[in-house]
Amino acid sequence: MIDRTWRHGALVAIASLFILSACGTNGASQPPSAASVAPAMSASADTGASASAGAGGSTAAVTCATGSITAAGSTALQPLVDKAGKDFVAACSGAQIQVQGGGSGTGLTQVSQGAVQIGNSDVTAESKLASPDASALVDHVVAKQGWVAVVNTGVTGVTNLTTQQSIDIWTGRVTNWKDVGGPDVPIVLVLRPASSGTRSVYKKIVLGGAAEATGQALTEDSNGAVVTAVKGTPGAISVIGFAYYQQNLGQVTALQLDGVDATVDNMKAGTYKLAADGHMYTKGQPDGLTKAFLDYMLGPTVQGTTIPSLNYAPVK
Amino acid sequence: MANVAIPLGSNRLERTRSIRERIDIPRRVTLIAAILVVLVVALLLAFIGIRGTRMFFEGGVPLTQIFSATWDPGADPGQQTFGLLPFILGTIGVMVVAAIIAAPLSIGLAIFMSEIAPDWARNITRPAMEVFVGIPSVVYGFLGANVLVDVLRSNFHQQFPLGYSWFAGSLVLSIMILPTITSIAYDALITVPGELRTGSLALGTTRWQMIRHILLPAARAGLMTAVILGMLRAAGEALAVQMVIGNRAIVPTGIGQPIITLTSGITLDMGNTTDNQVWNMALWTMGLILLLMSLTFVFLARRIGRRGAAI
Numbered sequence: 362m363i364d365r366t367w368r369h370g371a372l373v374a375i376a377s378l379f380i381l382s383a384c385g386t387n388g389a390s391q392p393p394s395a396a397s398v399a400p401a402m403s404a405s406a407d408t409g410a411s412a413s414a415g416a417g418g419s420t421a422a423v424t425c426a427t428g429s430i431t432a433a434g435s436t437a438l439q440p441l442v443d444k445a446g447k448d449f450v451a452a453c454s455g456a457q458i459q460v461q462g463g464g465s466g467t468g469l470t471q472v473s474q475g476a477v478q479i480g481n482s483d484v485t486a487e488s489k490l491a492s493p494d495a496s497a498l499v500d501h502v503v504a505k506q507g508w509v510a511v512v513n514t515g516v517t518g519v520t521n522l523t524t525q526q527s528i529d530i531w532t533g534r535v536t537n538w539k540d541v542g543g544p545d546v547p548i549v550l551v552l553r554p555a556s557s558g559t560r561s562v563y564k565k566i567v568l569g570g571a572a573e574a575t576g577q578a579l580t581e582d583s584n585g586a587v588v589t590a591v592k593g594t595p596g597a598i599s600v601i602g603f604a605y606y607q608q609n610l611g612q613v614t615a616l617q618l619d620g621v622d623a624t625v626d627n628m629k630a631g632t633y634k635l636a637a638d639g640h641m642y643t644k645g646q647p648d649g650l651t652k653a654f655l656d657y658m659l660g661p662t663v664q665g666t667t668i669p670s671l672n673y674a675p676v677k
Numbered sequence: 678m679a680n681v682a683i684p685l686g687s688n689r690l691e692r693t694r695s696i697r698e699r700i701d702i703p704r705r706v707t708l709i710a711a712i713l714v715v716l717v718v719a720l721l722l723a724f725i726g727i728r729g730t731r732m733f734f735e736g737g738v739p740l741t742q743i744f745s746a747t748w749d750p751g752a753d754p755g756q757q758t759f760g761l762l763p764f765i766l767g768t769i770g771v772m773v774v775a776a777i778i779a780a781p782l783s784i785g786l787a788i789f790m791s792e793i794a795p796d797w798a799r800n801i802t803r804p805a806m807e808v809f810v811g812i813p814s815v816v817y818g819f820l821g822a823n824v825l826v827d828v829l830r831s832n833f834h835q836q837f838p839l840g841y842s843w844f845a846g847s848l849v850l851s852i853m854i855l856p857t858i859t860s861i862a863y864d865a866l867i868t869v870p871g872e873l874r875t876g877s878l879a880l881g882t883t884r885w886q887m888i889r890h891i892l893l894p895a896a897r898a899g900l901m902t903a904v905i906l907g908m909l910r911a912a913g914e915a916l917a918v919q920m921v922i923g924n925r926a927i928v929p930t931g932i933g934q935p936i937i938t939l940t941s942g943i944t945l946d947m948g949n950t951t952d953n954q955v956w957n958m959a960l961w962t963m964g965l966i967l968l969l970m971s972l973t974f975v976f977l978a979r980r981i982g983r984r985g986a987a988i
Contacts, residue, residue, distance in 0.1 A: 582924075593840070
């Protein structure tokens with residue numbers, strides 16, 4: 362009996378170790394590599410008065426504030442907010458910024474309920490929340506983010522899809538690559554869940570609202586799972602964020618959209634259309650650390666250095 | 678538990694009040710713990726019950742719509758359809774096929790461990806089973822998505838054109854529930870009195886005849902409980918299944934095609950819907966349905982099993 366109890370205890374301990382390590386791995390696989398983060402700002406003239414006792418670190422080009430805030434939501438925007446948050450905290454002792462994913466809907470719900478100070482979203486609050494809740498939120502557009510259509514590397518001969526071809530593929534009217542200039546391989550559509558920000562952006566900008574052929578598609582719930590599916594499935598096509606494409610170069614093939622390369626420059630120039638604003642919502646006007654962090658997001662360090670390095674486009 | 682304290686309380690040796698109170702402390706502590714657990718379960722049921730029915734009361738979705746096969750929550754308001762049939766049938770289908778694969782293997786293994794294995798073999802299989810239990814589901818899912826799906830697609834392309842399929846989900850699940858079924862079945866087998874075995878063998882039966890005609894019928898209730906509890910675990914598993922099943926919201930018709938389950942339906946859309954969307958309410962309804970299915974299985978297991986504390 363004692364032996365049994367002991368063994369069960371040990372088992373639970375081992376199991377929880379496994380679970381913990383699984384969480385750790387999961388966190389580490391998120392886009393920004395924590396180890397490589399170095400404070401981007403070098404010491405320069407203090408651009409403004411410290412909002413409060415910013416202790417020693419306030420000599421950098423950042424207005425410090427103390428306190429603890431949490432930003433949650435969009436996983437497409439998460440790599441950027443995560444990196445900026447780490448840089449900010451590194452420069453400001455006394456500030457703590459937690460950045461979590463969860464999805465655009467989670468970010469909007471939580472900021473609306475006051476559970477977090479900043480809600481990150483790929484889509485506007487009006488498209489997800491009821492009007493009284495949405496109008497209580499203040500929108501801060503911090504970056505422009507782009508998505509790219511990617512196909513399995515076995516799909517050769519196709520380098521570009523027009524908007525019309527994309528619509529035909531996504532709605533299930535075209536089901537073989539040979540109809541768009543590729544090999545005789547059936548097209549396997551890999552979708553994100555219908556509620557995902559990525560999917561709704563693509564549906565709005567490229568498909569013009571047309572309904573996807575969900576009855577013939579696979580659905581995967583994250584950029585990572587989408588890459589795995591596209592990489593492994595002959596004839597597969599999907600859409601992922603720029604940052605995730607950069608991490609999987611060579612694993613999948615990127616396609617042009619209407620003859621335009623999916624690059625940050627083309628997105629900035631406005632010629633590449635599969636792009637959308639990254640929103641950071643606050644409930645009411647921000648103050649304290651929340652305001653300081655949002656100012657930092659819109660300041661020269663993030664807009665000029667962090668954003669280009671992570672394949673987003675600046676808004677300033 | 679509670680009746681342990683009764684002989685102490687009615688002890689003829691009259692002690693002072695303070696000592697009796699001191700003896701009573703463990704009883705009170707355990708009683709509070711028991712009440713807390715029951716309270717948490719009751720609150721959980723009430724909460725999911727309330728959230729799970731909001732779709733019908735606040736969302737205005739007719740109750741019958743959940744038996745529709747069309748899942749189209751992203752359509753324009755007024756055109757949305759919240760048919761949950763693909764999810765319900767998908768969950769049942771994945772679970773049943775997993776049990777069909779896992780039950781013979783696990784019960785065979787349990788018979789081997791309880792009746793046939795020499796000590797050294799038992800000393801290996803038992804800890805091996807326990808290690809099995811400790812492997813987190815994401816690892817199974819990861820292996821499934823990167824290895825199993827490829828193997829199915831490349832070697833059985835005719836049956837599994839995409840690899841992501843009902844069968845892939847069931848296979849991954851069957852491995853996950855194998856230790857659950859095995860360990861409960863093993864417990865059921867070793868509690869069969871030894872006299873039955875020796876009596877049977879003394880009458881001249883072979884070991885196989887003894888297992889087939891004496892042991893298995895005697896342990897039948899326990900074995901069925903084992904399979905049901907295994908299915909219960911299968912129904913609730915989300916991550917590993919979602920990674921290999923393809924998540925296509927259609928009514929399943931063949932084990933080679935991608936389908937969807939209640940759990941993967943919830944996890945796919947959970948992060949991107951907000952509190953007051955009917956869509957979000959539909960996810961709670963899926964949770965409620967899953968809970969009702971689990972309760973049914975627990976009830977069945979308790980009905981069948983003579984020993985209630987099998988979980």
